Amino acid sequence: MKFMEINGVRLSRLIMGTGDLSKLNGTDMLDTYVAAGGTTIDTAHQYRRAETIIGQWMTEKGNRNQMVIMTKGAHHNDGSPGPRVNAEAIRKDLFESLDRLETNYIDLYALHRDEPGTPVGPIMEELNLHLSEGRVRAIGASNWTHQRIQEANDYAQAHGLSGFMFSSTNLALAVANEPRWEGCVSADEQASQWHERRQLPLLAWSAQAGGFFTGLFSPEDRTNSDMVRVYYNEDNWKRYERAKKLAESKGVTALHIALSFVLNRPFPTGAIIGPRSDAELMDSVKAMEIELTESEQEWLDLKREELAV
Template sequence: MNFIELNGIKLSRLIFGTGDLRKLNGTELLDQFVHAGGTTIDTAHQYNTAERILGTWIKENGHRDKLVIMTKGAHHDDGRPGPRVDAPSIRKDLFESLERLNTDYVDLYALHRDEPGVPVGPVMEELNLHLAEGRIKAIGASNWTYKRIQEANDYASSHGLTGFTFSSVNLALAAAKEPRWAGCVSADEETAAWHTRNQMPLLAWSAQAGGFFSGRFSPEDHSNADMVRVYYNEANWERYARAAKLAEAKGVSAMQIALGFVLNRSFPTCAVIGPRQHQELEESLQAMELALTEGELAWLNLEQEALAG
């Protein structure tokens, strides 16, 4: 297992996503992930059932000290209607998540969505309160633009507070045509350049683009409306073709090439994965060792026509 460090916290570069945990057959894949050296698990207050399953698994196995738990809160569609990026919602969601997870702290806490019109000051004040009281070890933003993160961190810096130390947005070889879910943010070229300048870790959700590179989809198959809506276009099918070609040359799968695209960046990255089978998890573990050059990354992303060498 490979790792990055964030605020003194050691994160496995593969992060086990629990959004679909309730659909899996028990927690066998979590056991496999930990056995392989994985430490970091992503969940959210909105994933109510998943948090409870995870909390029971942690308690039964005594894994808490070995794990890095990231949960998220203040989603705009979780609990009371309307904007929820505010101190009362953050506090409510955090305490409920801690209870479900059978722990008195989370390593990473992220705001699940943004409300762009909400002032950042009260939000950062509230998050810093929980940092000071030990309920959170590091704070970040999920589905915030880099400009809003910078705004929040500028406020924190000018008021003697701790700012966001990580971002979690969508980053994948297949570029999303539109948000997969309401309020989601995908990393564009400007976002990647900002992360490179600041070296802020990006914890990429849907790093494998919902399985777009698995071979289960084709331009003629429109049976999955969400995949068609988000990923089906000429550019992404060309990315798929290039990933398959490079995979054949390297003796790996197109899915592993796609995951390598996320993990081989000019800034620190981790990839949130959602395996549903043991073999899918094993392939993701193997992909961590895959090295891709800048030229290969640019070619895969259609930034150049020829693959050098």
């Protein structure tokens, strides 16, 4: 397992996602993940049952101090109607998450969605209040564009506050045609360059592109409408073929290559994964050991025609 640090929080770069509750059945997958060296669990106020299960599991195991919890709040479609990226909703969601997780602090706290046009000042003031009072150890933005994160961080700097310390957007070798869910953001080339210049960590969700590189999909098979809508395009099939070719030369799988692409970016990255079995989890752990050269990454991402020898 490999690790990174965000504002003094040491976290495993392979992060267990909990959006799909079936993966938490009996918490066996959490036990397997910890046994493999993982420390970081991604959840959200909107994943109500997941937060409760995680909280009970940590209490039963007595392992809260060994775990890094990332949770999110202020989702626009989470209970109360109307805009929710505001101080009141942030406060409400945070305290409810703390209660469900049976803890008095969150290691990594992110806003789940953005509402572009909402003034960033009150948002950063509220998040900094919880930082100063120890309820959260690091603040971040999930599904905010890099322009909005920059706007918020500029405000924070001008007012003696802490800015966003990490981002969590989609980042994968397969480039999304459109948002997978309403309000989601993918890191495009401009965003990646921005992260590289600032070295701001990016914790990527759908880092394996929903299983696009597993070999379970093909251009002819259009039965999975979500995969077709989000990932089916000519360039992504080229990326898949190149991932298979590079995988063969390294004795691994195309899925290993796709995940290692995310973990070998020129800025700090973590990958949020959703394994459906112990074998899939250990496959992801194996991918962490693969080193990709800049040339290999550019070739995989169709930025060069030939793979340098």
